[in-house]
Amino acid sequence: MATLVSSSRAEAVGRAEANAPFLRSSIAAFPAIAASFVEEGSDAAVGKALSITGESVAEQLRRQRHALALAVALADISNEKPLEWVTATLSDFADKAMDEALRAAMLERVPDEEPRGLAVLALGKLGSGELNYSSDVDLVLLFDPATLPRRPRDEPGEAAVRYGRRFIELMQQRTPDGYVARVDLRLRPSPEVTPIVLPAGAAISYYESSALPWERAAFIRARAAAGDLDLGGSFLQEIRPFIWRRALDFGAIQEIRDISLRIRDHYAQGQQFGPGYDLKRGRGGIREAEFFTQVQQLVHGGREPELRAPATLDALAALARTGRLEAEVAQAIGDAYRMLRTAEHRIQMIDDRQEHRLPADSEALEAVARLHGSESAAAFLEILAPQVEAVGVQFDALVSDRDERLSNDPDILRSELTSMGFEEVEEAFRRVADWRSGRARSLRSPPAREAFEAMLPTLMRSVAAGPDPIRSLNRFGDIVDKLSSGVNLYRLLSARPKLADLLSLILAHAPPLAEQLGRRPTLLDGLIDESSFAPPPDAAELADLFLVATRGEPFDIALDRLRRMVGERRFALGVQLLAAHRDPIVIAEGYSDLAEAAVVALTELVSQEFRRSHGDVPGGELVVLGLGRLGGRALTHASDLDLIYLFDAPPGTQSNGAKPLPATDYYNRLASRIGAALGTPTATGPLYDVDTRLRPQGAQGMLAVSLAAFEEYQRNEAWTWEHMALCRARPLTGSDAARSKVRRLICSILERPSDPARIRADAAAMREEMARHKPPAGPLDIKLGPGGLVDFEFTVHTLQLTSRIGLDPRLEVALEALVSDGLIDDGADPDLRLLSRMLVVLRLVGSKAMEPAEQSRRLVATLCGYEDWPSLLAATDVARQRIAARWARVKGDE
Known part of the structure; x- marks a missing residue:
């Protein structure tokens, strides 16, 4: 009898050498293991494999794993041991190896501390003690900040991640001795953003509030496998209500249905049984057998704890024993599962790869069949086919119509x-x-x-x-x-x-x-909410709304809330434009009023906070001046804010707070903080880009200048282009008296007698200079291109400065006065409106070159009031020709 058994074992060794390159090399590397198997049997071979030593933990674990793989394979293909013994032996070694690797990882950094406070949870097949022959280990690593040993300067989370990285390295790094196990941590919560080792408390919160349905199924098989077993066990106890729900409600049924559909459809459709068939994911494969079983457990296990067995075969037996599954069905699924897992192991023994497909190549499939002990590939497939069909039929019943x-x-x-x-x-x-x-x-x-x-x-x-x-x-x-x-x-x-x-x-x-x-x-x-499509309030009403909404809030919270409110309204205006709820020009006014309200409200909030430390400047006041499109109430979605900060304060004064500042320093620091509140991106997103280069002396000048210095500069030093910019200046903040004072000052500067010829020459030279430094982005650049909005603005501002008529920051108001005095034709206003509409729309829809995509052109035309894109282009070309002709006349080319 002993001779027959020994002969059978020797025959298994021969099959291994003949058909599996990995096993052949393993026999050469560990001949004593093969000899022990033949002479003494599987248990002795496993014992000898686990007794192998090495110079380091890493070396010892790798050599043991390699030798164990050989011993288990021989026990398997000889049929001396059943599937349950094979998977349990592999799982037990994985547990032991993980424990030793984690212990070594921790002792390397804190050799005087007993490892604790870090738990390794095993999920998947390792969790249920059913590890594959060549499988990843699905793990979740948890730590307890209160008990985790660490170096004095290490934060708990930092220390835990260090231990985790070293643990993974000890487990899966390949050396000449091989590897221990490939580690997969993707089953942890939100793996794309979370660290590899999670605080246990945070993980509990996740599973109690945010976990996915598939994670319920995954945690059926979870267990504390290594490290701090008490920590791991208490964690699993805490989240047990998440896994096992007592009431089966409609939502649970939907979860089961949805997961079933996705497993069947995503992985299995189109995979016919035969060469190339996926034993794991194919219809009737291992995954379907496992999930069929887990579905029954999820349905009934909340009320019946005896159904919570993590291993598939144990769970099937429990379901049959309690009457939750017909005994014949449980037997059929169990038999199929054993055969499918056995066949999977045969494939993986060939090259020690995590492979699940039957080879498509006929010669390779024959090798797998011979390793199994079948006469041929056809005979091997004939054994598998009814098992696959048995699982597939049962899984079909889970999938309802949709x-x-x-x-x-x-x-x-x-x-x-x-x-x-x-x-x-x-x-x-x-x-x-x-x-x-x-x-x-x-x-x-x-x-x-x-x-x-x-x-x-x-x-x-x-x-x-x-x-x-x-x-x-x-x-x-x-x-x-x-x-x-x-x-x-x-x-x-x-x-x-x-x-x-x-x-x-x-x-x-x-x-x-x-x-x-x-x-x-x-x-x-x-x-x-339909209110998002309502007409936007004016700037004053909006500013009041913002300040009321933020009243009584801490400064940082108030700023964030105001930023969110501005962002929401800015977005709503864009939607109104895109959906053709408002004329683009009305939307531009809405953008401008929103920006003005933001400046007013943020200035007030920042000033209140600034006063806490520095008090007020007696008799002083800050006025924020809006220029460009903001001043002219013609902003687009992409416009930045051109601002100048002016202050009016008695000479020599300083603030009266706990940290007093001279007026100049006070208002410059205050202006800097207002600019930061407007322009610094935060978690709620960027608000506005702020440009303050139009201030006296530009970027070289002080951020905030006194009203007196501003007047002196504008009257005696400013260039013509700076006066042209001043044509669209509008005070946004400050008392009524302060804003009126600034407005009168601007008008008095612009109304001064001037040399029209010099102004025209300066304007022409400046426009040429701008064309050299800021050329059009493309032929459709209706802002910078010939006959575009910049040419139009130069025309209007030159006329304003030479005639001192129509000195209003809004171009349409200025045009009315200029037309009335015969300085420009009455077709100017329609041309301005056409190009303004296009600019507002293209800033939202077009590219940087203002060239909309082919599919967007009809939309652009419709929003601008034209039937189609060619019609809009034709009208634009004519308008640009007229604008170019006006500019040529005004600058003196005609």
Whole structure:
């Protein structure tokens, strides 16, 4: 009898040498293991493998693992030991190796401390003690900041990550002795943003509030496997209610249905049994057997603790024993699972690779069959086929009918995306697959995913019809990723196709709005409320609203709240423009009023905070002057703010606070803080870019200048171009008296007698200089190009300075006076309005060269009041010719 057994074992060694390169090399490296197996059996061979030593922990673990792989393989292919023994032996070694590796990692940094406070949770097949022959180990690493030993200057989190990195290195770094196990930490919460070792408390909060449905299934098999077992055990005890819910509600059923659909459709469709079949992911494969079992556990395990067995075969037995699964079904699934796992091991023994597919190559498949002990590949497939079908039939029953939606089948989905009009089908396919992975917070609940799937076809069709669809999908992806909860939005988009169309319009045509949504997805909330399409309030009303909303808040919170409110209204104005709710010129006025209100409110908030330390300057006041498009109430979505800070204070005064400052220092520091509040990007996003180079002496001058110094400079030193800029200056802040005083001063400067010929010559020279340094971005640059808005502004400002008529910062008001006096034709105003509309629209829809994408051109034309793009271009060309002719006449070329 002993001779027969020894002969059988020797035959298994021969099969291993003949058909599996990895096992052949292992026998050569560890002949004593093979000899022990033949002479004494599997247990003795395993014992000998685990007794191997090395000069370091890393070397010893690698040599033990290599020798153990040989001993287990021989026990397996000889059928001396069952599957449960094979997987348990591999799992036990992994536990032991992880414990030793973690201990070594910690002792390297704190040799005088007993390792504690860091736990290794095993999930997946290691968690259930069913580790593959060549498998990753799915782990979650947790630490307790209160008990983790660390060096004096190490923060707990920093120390934990150091230990974790060294642990991973000891486990998976390949050396001449091989490796211990490949470590996969992607099952931890939000792996793309979280450290590799998590505080236990934070992890508990995550699983109690934010975890995904698939994580429930994953944690069925979780256990504390190494390190601080008490810490790991207490953590699992804390999150048990997350895994095992007592009440089976509609949401739980939907979770099960959704996960089932995604596993079947995403991994299995189109995979026919035969050469190349995926034993893990194919229809009727290992994953379906496991998930079929876990579904039954999720349904009933909350009320029946005896069903919570982590191992698949144990769970099937428990389900049959309690009557929750028919005994015949449990037996069929169990038998299939054993056979599928055994076949998977045969494949992995060939080259010690984490492979799950049957070889497509006939010779390679024959080698796997011979290693198993089958006569041929055909005989091997004949054994597997009924097992695969048994699992597939049972898993089919989990999949119910579903509503119309984009397919989960990769090939069908690609076909659907192609028919929608996507040219870069693979990019679109990858984006949809990423959303369906469940990683985004906004797609974690079953209702959110259902709503998302319901609205996805409509959104994808709209996006495909727009310009640069992949970029639009990426922008939408930013929104999906950053939403904390998406169910209401997705339901709304599904229920209100017009809103879905509007979102597609933004994604397709308005990069600035899409980027805003990417930074702050909550801006979409405003689209739900019809008030976002109401006419915007004026600047004074808005400023009051902002100050009331921030009253009583700490300074930092008040600033952030004000920034959010401004951002929301700015976004709403862009949406109004894109959706044709308002004339672009009205939108430009709205942008300007919003910016003015922001300047007024932020100036007040910053001044209040500044007074806490420095008090007030008796008799002093700060006036913020708006110039350019802000002064002329003609801002676009992309405009920066041209500002000059002026102060009026008695000579020699200083502030009366705890830290007094001379008036000049006081107002310069205050102006600097106002500029920072306006222009510094924060978590709520950037507000405005601020340009203060129009102040006296430009960037070389003081940030805030006294009113007297400003007057002196403007009267005696300023260049003609600075007076042209002053034509659009408008006081924004300060008391009524202060603003009136500044306005009178500006008018008196501009109304001074002047030399018209010199002004025209200076203006012409300056325009030529600007053309050299700031050439048009393209032929459609209606701002800097010939006959564009800059030429128009130069024309108007030259006429204002030479005639001293129409001195109003708003061009349309100035034109009315100039037309009345016969200084310019009455066609100037329509030309200004056409180009202004185009500028406002193209700043939202066009590129830097103001060239809209082909698909956006009709939209641009419509928003500007024309039927189509050629009609708009024709009208623009005529207007630009007239503007160029006016400028030529004014500067004296005619």
